[in-house]
Amino acid sequence: MKELRERHEKEIIEFQESCPHSEISDWMPYMWAPGHYSHDVRICIRCEKLSRWKVDMTYDQILNEYITFLWRAFQYDMEVFSQPWIYWTFLIPALMYLGFFMFKWAIITVPFWMPVVIILKSIEGIFRKSKWF
Numbered sequence: 001m002k003e004l005r006e007r008h009e010k011e012i013i014e015f016q017e018s019c020p021h022s023e024i025s026d027w028m029p030y031m032w033a034p035g036h037y038s039h040d041v042r043i044c045i046r047c048e049k050l051s052r053w054k055v056d057m058t059y060d061q062i063l064n065e066y067i068t069f070l071w072r073a074f075q076y077d078m079e080v081f082s083q084p085w086i087y088w089t090f091l092i093p094a095l096m097y098l099g100f101f102m103f104k105w106a107i108i109t110v111p112f113w114m115p116v117v118i119i120l121k122s123i124e125g126i127f128r129k130s131k132w133f
């Protein structure tokens, strides 16, 4: 019986290792024992392997999640700007939210502008060291 179970587990591991994990489920509750909720996990729909986020997700899936997040954040902000009360009292609430809006978007778009800043800084550093200017 022990041998049978070991062979079975080995087959599951081999199947999971050969799976590309291309279809990941939505967040679902993880039970370490029936009825004992631990935390939310995502699993591969095909082989049921637990997704370790960044590790098992493909680049496309991460990008897709990120774009969805940005789109939801944008829709939320547009909803705030479409509220009539935000334009009361000399546009003060609107201007305050605009300040928060720009700060928030500077942070959540870091993956876009951070590489550009790093590249520009290093180019600037090369020019400065070489005394061409």
Ligand SMILES: [Zn+2]
Binding pocket: 016, 019, 020, 021, 022, 044, 045, 046, 047, 048, 049
């Ligand atoms: Zn899989």
